[in-house]
Amino acid sequence: MTEPLLELRGLRKAYGAIVVTDDVNLSVLPGELHAIIGPNGAGKTTLIHQISGTLSSDSGRVLFDGEDITHLPMHGRVLRGLARSFQITSILPAFSALENVALAVQARSGSSFRFFGDAAQEKALNEAAMEYLSMVGLAPRARVAAGLLSHGEKRQLELAVGLATQPKLLLLDEPLAGTGHEESLRVVETLQRLKGRITIVLIEHDMDAVFSLADRVSVLVYGRVIATDSPESIRANEEVRAAYLGEEEVV
Numbered sequence: 032m033t034e035p036l037l038e039l040r041g042l043r044k045a046y047g048a049i050v051v052t053d054d055v056n057l058s059v060l061p062g063e064l065h066a067i068i069g070p071n072g073a074g075k076t077t078l079i080h081q082i083s084g085t086l087s088s089d090s091g092r093v094l095f096d097g098e099d100i101t102h103l104p105m106h107g108r109v110l111r112g113l114a115r116s117f118q119i120t121s122i123l124p125a126f127s128a129l130e131n132v133a134l135a136v137q138a139r140s141g142s143s144f145r146f147f148g149d150a151a152q153e154k155a156l157n158e159a160a161m162e163y164l165s166m167v168g169l170a171p172r173a174r175v176a177a178g179l180l181s182h183g184e185k186r187q188l189e190l191a192v193g194l195a196t197q198p199k200l201l202l203l204d205e206p207l208a209g210t211g212h213e214e215s216l217r218v219v220e221t222l223q224r225l226k227g228r229i230t231i232v233l234i235e236h237d238m239d240a241v242f243s244l245a246d247r248v249s250v251l252v253y254g255r256v257i258a259t260d261s262p263e264s265i266r267a268n269e270e271v272r273a274a275y276l277g278e279e280e281v282v
């Protein structure tokens with residue numbers, strides 16, 4: 032059997048009497064796009080914080096790539112390849128899209144580009160950066176200042192910068208939030224392109240996007256995972272449908 036890249040075992044977080052995540056067990060396989068959905072207030076954001084290390088858990092374990100990272104702070108997890116996009120990323124608006132990604136390539140590769148002369152170094156960095164921009168479909172906008180990109184394009188750029196740090200797993204917390212229809216199609220298309228190349232954990236409210244992108248879906252209700260399955264089986268799951276009654280039209 033394939034070993035999970037990320038495994039949550041009995042994770043729990045409570046604020047006083049409010050138990051927000053409760054005995055969460057979840058496995059993310061290498062290469063899969065695993066979506067976590069749930070009604071408002073189910074604990075999704077809290078869980079993402081527990082995975083990325085910005086919030087410590089009361090109990091339970093987080094295993095990543097064969098290592099117990101339960102007590103590692105966020106930066107330790109990022110160094111091991113567990114990256115949260117839109118958190119690790121700060122876009123510099125006056126720099127071009129290409130320069131933003133080139134900086135991330137350079138930060139990741141440390142001194143390995145220093146063997147080149149200045150001009151050759153710049154060329155190599157730009158070529159590497161261009162590859163990441165192509166991966167997210169932003170190559171035609173490489174020379175545009177990041178601040179002038181549309182909202183959806185900025186999201187694409189953030190993904191390119193995230194990818195340039197070469198994570199093993201990318202945590203995406205509502206990448207479609209605040210995007211209009213056209214823009215969200217653009218971001219979904221980008222995620223479609225990345226799917227299979229990198230392991231992704233996606234938290235997203237847009238169910239059309241979730242069901243078109245995910246390999247597997249986990250459903251969180253009142254802090255507990257009530258089901259993990261293929262999108263088709265989740266759609267047909269009575270317990271899941273019941274959990275969403277009264278919510279937006281979902282499954």
Ligand SMILES: Nc1ncnc2c1ncn2[C@@H]1O[C@H](COP(=O)(O)OP(=O)(O)OP(=O)(O)O)[C@@H](O)[C@H]1O
Nearest residue numbers: 046049050051069070071072073074075076077078
């Ligand atoms: N720091 C905190 N102190 C007290 N309660 C909290 C805290 N953070 C979150 N909660 C509570 O935990 C519950 C789950 O919150 P969380 O934001 O994780 O849910 P969510 O599934 O991401 O919700 P949404 O889909 O609305 O973003 C909510 O009832 C919230 O009020």
